[in-house]
Amino acid sequence: MKKLKNALPFIYLILVTIWLRLINLGYSDYQGDEIRALYRPQAGQEISNFLLNQRKGPVQFLVTYIIKLFNFAYDNEFFVRLPFALAGIGAVYFFYKFVKLELGKRIALYSALFMALNGLFVAFARIVQYQSFVILFSILTLYFLSLSTKNKTWKISGLYLGATFWGISILTHFDGIFIAPFVLYLLYRWYKDTNFPLIKSIKMKHLAFSLAIFLAILAVFYVPFFFSISESTKEYWSNRISSRTGSSISTFKLYNPIFVIYLYAILAFLSLSRFKEKLPLLAWFLFPFFAMEVLISQPGTHIYTYIIPLCILISYGLENLDVLIEKNQTKLKFINNWYLKLIIFLLLFSLSHVVFVDNTREYAWEDKRFLMLELPKKHNQSSFGFPYYRHWEEIGTYFQTLEENGYYLTNEKKSIASYYVPANLKNMELEADAAQLSGYTYLIYIKKPQSRNERMLEKEPSFWESKHEPVKTYLNNGRVVAKIYRLSASELEKIRN
Numbered sequence: 001m002k003k004l005k006n007a008l009p010f011i012y013l014i015l016v017t018i019w020l021r022l023i024n025l026g027y028s029d030y031q032g033d034e035i036r037a038l039y040r041p042q043a044g045q046e047i048s049n050f051l052l053n054q055r056k057g058p059v060q061f062l063v064t065y066i067i068k069l070f071n072f073a074y075d076n077e078f079f080v081r082l083p084f085a086l087a088g089i090g091a092v093y094f095f096y097k098f099v100k101l102e103l104g105k106r107i108a109l110y111s112a113l114f115m116a117l118n119g120l121f122v123a124f125a126r127i128v129q130y131q132s133f134v135i136l137f138s139i140l141t142l143y144f145l146s147l148s149t150k151n152k153t154w155k156i157s158g159l160y161l162g163a164t165f166w167g168i169s170i171l172t173h174f175d176g177i178f179i180a181p182f183v184l185y186l187l188y189r190w191y192k193d194t195n196f197p198l199i200k201s202i203k204m205k206h207l208a209f210s211l212a213i214f215l216a217i218l219a220v221f222y223v224p225f226f227f228s229i230s231e232s233t234k235e236y237w238s239n240r241i242s243s244r245t246g247s248s249i250s251t252f253k254l255y256n257p258i259f260v261i262y263l264y265a266i267l268a269f270l271s272l273s274r275f276k277e278k279l280p281l282l283a284w285f286l287f288p289f290f291a292m293e294v295l296i297s298q299p300g301t302h303i304y305t306y307i308i309p310l311c312i313l314i315s316y317g318l319e320n321l322d323v324l325i326e327k328n329q330t331k332l333k334f335i336n337n338w339y340l341k342l343i344i345f346l347l348l349f350s351l352s353h354v355v356f357v358d359n360t361r362e363y364a365w366e367d368k369r370f371l372m373l374e375l376p377k378k379h380n381q382s383s384f385g386f387p388y389y390r391h392w393e394e395i396g397t398y399f400q401t402l403e404e405n406g407y408y409l410t411n412e413k414k415s416i417a418s419y420y421v422p423a424n425l426k427n428m429e430l431e432a433d434a435a436q437l438s439g440y441t442y443l444i445y446i447k448k449p450q451s452r453n454e455r456m457l458e459k460e461p462s463f464w465e466s467k468h469e470p471v472k473t474y475l476n477n478g479r480v481v482a483k484i485y486r487l488s489a490s491e492l493e494k495i496r497n
Helices: 002-022 047-052 059-070 077-103 105-117 119-125 131-150 157-172 174-192 200-227 231-242 248-255 260-270 276-295 300-327 337-357 392-400 414-420 461-467 489-496
Strands: 368-370 373-375 406-410 425-427 440-446 472-476 479-488
Touching: 002 077, 002 105, 002 119, 002 337, 047 059, 047 200, 059 077, 059 131, 059 157, 077 105, 077 119, 077 131, 077 300, 105 119, 105 300, 105 337, 119 131, 119 248, 119 300, 119 337, 131 157, 131 174, 131 300, 157 174, 157 200, 174 200, 174 276, 174 300, 248 260, 248 300, 260 300, 260 337, 276 300, 300 337, 337 368, 392 414, 392 472, 392 479, 414 425, 440 461, 440 489, 479 489
Parallel strands: 406 425, 406 440
Antiparallel strands: 368 373, 440 479, 472 479
């Protein structure tokens, strides 16, 4: 019975991690950059050429390439997202194992729970995007390097595995570089370890060989990539560095609404004691924090690079809160340590469930409530991983039943519409002869679109509702989320004029 009681916190960690990443995983239409992460080469394009034309490392495309072998049309969203969700689950598990090696079981449990329940990491695991794999490979890097300094059996193999996974992490995305401070700390510790009978020259050879493996993995892709980099990719990177849009605080609060940012702030403050023993962790935190908040003007969700070490730092804060309560037991006798932590982690789980799993109403596109508190809609802010269903597959099926060819126009992102709408309809905005349209044009109106544009042909939704009858209407739980209007060439010309 005692063993079961001791195991309950870890069982809770596993259950909430799996629940938040797998339940209702296939509910949403593809969103954000999910479609761009699919392996969809142009006719006759080789896989190598396709990979070199992307803005990111090749791993997410290699994953979706493998998925394509089993689900060619990518029409099963659950199946397509599943590898990324499993990577997210694996990242939490190995994060626990890594922190346990470094800092003990209690801090490991707190840290893994904060990662498992943080909205950013939940969102990453619910979409087809590189982040879950970057995080998994980064954590595996740290885990095996830590293992090489703690366990003689893993002294050599842990070093090489760590170097390999770090290379794969950066191969997945450049974000993998931001664990560098703690990697260097672990390598220094490995070299200085006196408990393993290796002379310094042999140690240096192993370090050199592991470095060669690391560089070789990167060179396989990034050398040809940098020689073939396109101007559009350079412009994309330049914009991310130079143009400031939004703030990291608003991004964090979007994925972790209401009280979470204040909880993190309090625990971060409480973690400031015992400063010296946290220097490697602080260096790990400060490196991506400085890069994202000072050097890069548009960090977006890349703030996850410093939230990972922050999960460990605030776990110290929670441990220090334990000590504070115990020292002031007479004054704080109404507070029970165990119940306080239970409430914190139950609240975090319940909030993430309401935000990401429950789809009776779709945060952040619609107003939603959590424990009598309002979760304000924030659909004007770029977001992904949240419940989002606009019946795009049904819209595509409807158009496939039409015998006529024609045009379509939508207020949704072109990448989403072009993916779901069949080839018998052409996007009116992309046609050179759009001024001389003939036949019918179908207007696909999406309520609260990912494009954040509610207008079509410069007309508000109220115009279409009052002037035209839709040929198809799609609802979620009784709420209209999409409509299709059918206009003749003369009707369309009249509206445009």
